[in-house]
Amino acid sequence: xxxxxxxxxxxxxxxxxxxxxxxxxxxxxxxxxxxxxxxxxxxxxxxxxxxxxxxxxxxxxxxxxxxxxxxxxxxxxxxxxxxxxxxxxxxxxxxxxxxxxxxxxxxxxxxxxxxxxxxxxxxxxxxxxxxxxxxxxxxxxxxxxxxxx
Numbered sequence: 001x002x003x004x005x006x007x008x009x010x011x012x013x014x015x016x017x018x019x020x021x022x023x024x025x026x027x028x029x030x031x032x033x034x035x036x037x038x039x040x041x042x043x044x045x046x047x048x049x050x051x052x053x054x055x056x057x058x059x060x061x062x063x064x065x066x067x068x069x070x071x072x073x074x075x076x077x078x079x080x081x082x083x084x085x086x087x088x089x090x091x092x093x094x095x096x097x098x099x100x101x102x103x104x105x106x107x108x109x110x111x112x113x114x115x116x117x118x119x120x121x122x123x124x125x126x127x128x129x130x131x132x133x134x135x136x137x138x139x140x141x142x143x144x145x146x147x148x149x
Contacts, residue, residue, distance in 0.1 A: 111118065117125070 108118070
């Protein structure tokens with residue numbers, strides 16, 4: 001019979017796992033995980049605060065630009081409205097002046113057709129009366145001088 005050589009397998013020695021050692025290992029792993037979580041949360045918090053601050057700055061800049069743009073547009077709209085109002089006022093004044101002239105002409109025609117004297121006629125008559133009064137006064141003085149002689 002032939003002899004066969006059997007190979008010996010080496011047994012590696014694994015340290016004995018005790019409950020106390022397992023608990024320390026788990027505690028150490030949990031501590032490392034907790035510290036990693038705290039560091040991650042701190043990083044996230046810092047990133048969030050930084051992002052929030054950046055967003056606030058961007059919002060303030062956008063508000064400022066929007067406000068300036070709105071004020072510029074409002075100023076232009078106000079100027080345009082004022083210009084239109086001034087145009088309308090000028091046209092209204094012109095129309096009222098024209099209506100006054102037309103009214104005066106029609107009233108003058110109506111008064112003339114009724115035979116009522118105009119202001120010019122009254123002034124001319126007042127001048128004539130004043131001249132006649134002056135002439136009468138001269139005549140009275142002349143008669144008074146003649147009678148006194």
